[in-house]
Amino acid sequence: MTQPPLLSVKDLRVEFPTRRGILTAIDGISFDLREGEVLGVVGESGAGKSITGTAVIGLLEPPGRIAGGEIRLKGERIDNLSQPAMRKLRGKRIGMVFQDPLTSLNPLFTIGDQIIETILTHLPVSEREARDRAVALLEEVGIPAAGQRLNAYPHQFSGGMRQRVVIALALCAEPELVIADEPTTALDVSVQAQIIRLLQRVCRDHGTAVMLITHDMGVIAETADRVAVMYSGRIAEIGPVRDVIKSPSHPYTIGLMGAIPSLTGDHERLTQIPGSMPRLDSIPAGCAFNPRCSLVMDRCRSERPQLIAAGESQAACWKLLETERAAG
Amino acid sequence: MTSASTTEASAVVEVTALSRTFDVSKPWLNRVLERSPKAFLKAAQEISFSIDRGETFALVGESGSGKSTVAKMVVGLLEASSGAIRIEGVDMRSRKQSGAEMRDLRRRIQMIFQDPYASLNPRWRVDRIIAEPIRAFRLETSEQAISARVGELLELVRLHPRDGAKYPHEFSGGQRQRICIARALASKPEFLVCDEPTSALDVSVQAQILNLMKDLQDEFQLTYLFISHDLAVVRHMARRIGVMYLGRLVEVAESHDLFRNPRHPYTRMLLAAIPDLEMTGQPRRTVEGEIPNPISPPTGCAFHPRCPLANARCASELPVFRNDGAMGVACHAVEEGRTAP
Numbered sequence: 001m002t003q004p005p006l007l008s009v010k011d012l013r014v015e016f017p018t019r020r021g022i023l024t025a026i027d028g029i030s031f032d033l034r035e036g037e038v039l040g041v042v043g044e045s046g047a048g049k050s051i052t053g054t055a056v057i058g059l060l061e062p063p064g065r066i067a068g069g070e071i072r073l074k075g076e077r078i079d080n081l082s083q084p085a086m087r088k089l090r091g092k093r094i095g096m097v098f099q100d101p102l103t104s105l106n107p108l109f110t111i112g113d114q115i116i117e118t119i120l121t122h123l124p125v126s127e128r129e130a131r132d133r134a135v136a137l138l139e140e141v142g143i144p145a146a147g148q149r150l151n152a153y154p155h156q157f158s159g160g161m162r163q164r165v166v167i168a169l170a171l172c173a174e175p176e177l178v179i180a181d182e183p184t185t186a187l188d189v190s191v192q193a194q195i196i197r198l199l200q201r202v203c204r205d206h207g208t209a210v211m212l213i214t215h216d217m218g219v220i221a222e223t224a225d226r227v228a229v230m231y232s233g234r235i236a237e238i239g240p241v242r243d244v245i246k247s248p249s250h251p252y253t254i255g256l257m258g259a260i261p262s263l264t265g266d267h268e269r270l271t272q273i274p275g276s277m278p279r280l281d282s283i284p285a286g287c288a289f290n291p292r293c294s295l296v297m298d299r300c301r302s303e304r305p306q307l308i309a310a311g312e313s314q315a316a317c318w319k320l321l322e323t324e325r326a327a328g
Numbered sequence: 329m330t331s332a333s334t335t336e337a338s339a340v341v342e343v344t345a346l347s348r349t350f351d352v353s354k355p356w357l358n359r360v361l362e363r364s365p366k367a368f369l370k371a372a373q374e375i376s377f378s379i380d381r382g383e384t385f386a387l388v389g390e391s392g393s394g395k396s397t398v399a400k401m402v403v404g405l406l407e408a409s410s411g412a413i414r415i416e417g418v419d420m421r422s423r424k425q426s427g428a429e430m431r432d433l434r435r436r437i438q439m440i441f442q443d444p445y446a447s448l449n450p451r452w453r454v455d456r457i458i459a460e461p462i463r464a465f466r467l468e469t470s471e472q473a474i475s476a477r478v479g480e481l482l483e484l485v486r487l488h489p490r491d492g493a494k495y496p497h498e499f500s501g502g503q504r505q506r507i508c509i510a511r512a513l514a515s516k517p518e519f520l521v522c523d524e525p526t527s528a529l530d531v532s533v534q535a536q537i538l539n540l541m542k543d544l545q546d547e548f549q550l551t552y553l554f555i556s557h558d559l560a561v562v563r564h565m566a567r568r569i570g571v572m573y574l575g576r577l578v579e580v581a582e583s584h585d586l587f588r589n590p591r592h593p594y595t596r597m598l599l600a601a602i603p604d605l606e607m608t609g610q611p612r613r614t615v616e617g618e619i620p621n622p623i624s625p626p627t628g629c630a631f632h633p634r635c636p637l638a639n640a641r642c643a644s645e646l647p648v649f650r651n652d653g654a655m656g657v658a659c660h661a662v663e664e665g666r667t668a669p
Contacts, residue, residue: 044530160618188390189557191618193601215530218603245605259535260562263587263604269542270535270564276500277530 003322004075006058007033007177011069012057012079014048014233014281018063023280025051027233028069030307033177038203038210040241042217042225046277048233049213054177055079056211057094058086086277092122095170095208097199099182101162104107105154111138111165112150115172122173134280137168141198160191164198171202178203181213196223218258221245228252232278232288241311249310252289287318295319339378340519340551341385341402346375346411348397352623369623372395375411376649381518384545384552386566386583388559388598392619393572395555399523402553404534412645415519435465438512442524444504447498454507455492458482461515481510485540502533509540513548523555538565559602563587568655571595574622574630577649591657592602593635627659637661639669 014026018328026048028165033039043047054060056071071079078089090096098104106114115134119125125133131150138146154162163183170178180199184192200223203210205287220227221241228238229250237250239295248254258271278284284291290300299318308321309312345346353359353366372394379385387395400406402413404420413420418433425433438461441447447468448457458478461467479489485506496504505525512520525541526534538561544550556562562569562583569586571579571594590596615633620626629647632638642660649658660666 042519122582158618189559190390190597193603196603216603217531217605221605222603256532257605259532260605261535261538261558261560263560263563263599263602269539271650272535272539273532274536276502276533313484 004072005032006035006074008072009056011068012055012071013068014051014060014064015067016064020281023164025064025233025280026055029235031228031235031238033209033211036207036209037226038212040220040227041211041213041230042220043230044215044216044277046149047230049115049230050181051187053181053213057090057096057179090116092173093175093177095167095175096176097170097178097180097183099185101159101166102154104166105162107154109149110151110153115169119172137172140202141168159187160194163187163195167199167202171206171208174206175208177209177211179211184219185214232283234288235307235316236289237313237315238307243312247311249313249315249320251293332399337379340381340416341379341553342414343378343402344412346372346398346413348372348401348406349409360396367623370575375577376608377570377580379551379553381551381564382545382549383568384554384566385426386554386556386562386569387572388556388562389572390557390619392622394575395572396523399521399553399555403437404434408450435515436518438515438517438520438526440508440512440520440522442527444501444508444528447508448504450496453492454494454496457507458511458514461511463613465515469514481514484513485510493667501529502536505529506540513544515546519551526561559598574625575617576630578631578659581655585655591662592659593637593661594631637669
């Protein structure tokens, strides 16, 4: 591949300095996102998946800061841009969809105002053209009578419709990448299915890559091409969705898959991973998963594993390296 | 119920035609000035089901379907507008029982709430929280016996008796839910109402809590009314499932029947809408529309505007819930055997 990937994250570290010392929320993660690809990022709460998203788009809340590594968009570094340069990039080249559509829309402005303002900020068009574009976008995301709804305020929409507006807003400047942070978590299942389909369709039509952050493995299974499983601010496993779900390699991923109640198949008992994810101030040495792992070895307690190839995917586990060596 | 004669002997809970209406009218002055009529929200209408001893019966539905309203009425946190709730044959709503009888009845029903962060008093130590039902129902009198019982309960939910000296904020979400379960079990109940007990938890912790609840059920012959929006969780826990839509029960079926052969169009829609691990890459039918406003629900069958099988009859006539045995469905299309509008 001669062309650089759309988004390339290398050894990213995010820290939060506190009175009691520095907390490392993201500890050296690396991944690439190709053009038009949907990358799922899953993990339980506190795994650092949302922080990864906000770090990429430059919206880390102080005192959080990028302490190391680099983020490149089409080969160009974006983690050290100035605030004004970042502001230009945000919305224009990277769009964002948040969990709660009510907080990401301004309640005091009509949705038309908000979409037209965004278009005018990022694209060299007249106000008329911006308005036409806004109507076309709202139609595209399935808002009926889009021309009239332009003058409606966010509270006049239902939850599902609001999330459609947010998606239109994220796409209005034709970004190359959309970061969707739990876009369907606040919605009911029947509406959730509609929104996932919509996000998938419009991003495919526009050739937009998506970083889909969610705790719901079902949503990932249905939407993403590849998936990164995060644990304690690190990537435990990354690979094609089918491989990670059907034949996970990392003990954490295996446990996680077994813990999800399924709609098919008959399991009397769910797989149980003992304990819970460590807090940021007490991440164990070596592999962060070692106190909960059933396959733990001495090495896991002292040395941190790096991602190694496991079939089509990559996983960070010493046991895997050992079995790999034994086999080959 | 047609099967009442066979189930009555073992049914712990029997709910018949339970309804609850909320008055959501604007203040009197607004109504006069704006000439708007009184508004009512029918949160639950004509809900009937029974639960056998040691069984888990689940109510599923999307937000606004009235499942939590039913749960609250069953435990007595909310007054029902009409209908009857019988726990072991004793009518919860009649005033005939003596105070002591009602007290004993309440002891036997406990509830586990969704949010373990909001349902524990942050200023109380865990042992005091768990001891509260023991003291309230005077199950033990000496302090020594109470603290022994609290330790026993903590061990039951796989915590350490020493954890009793800590405050709730020192625990994670999953551990807090264990404390809630220990508190619920403190009064030696027979019937537990669980309102979305794992919705606030991560999957790996959810698995721990669901497994624990199953173990406790086997150990103490507990009867569960399990409320959830998550069909996969419900499938794992319940033997029978009731599906609710806009305040009404639309289908009741045995768990494996419901998933293998859903009958009501809403149930089918709901099952088709859930993203599942097994479905990787498969396209699925999406459902049109959203849940209507419950203050002005559609006429006839409330689901008809979203239903692919709806015809004129569905728009005008309310379908009756038809039982066959312990199962049932409320749908004109199913009744007529109609497969197209």
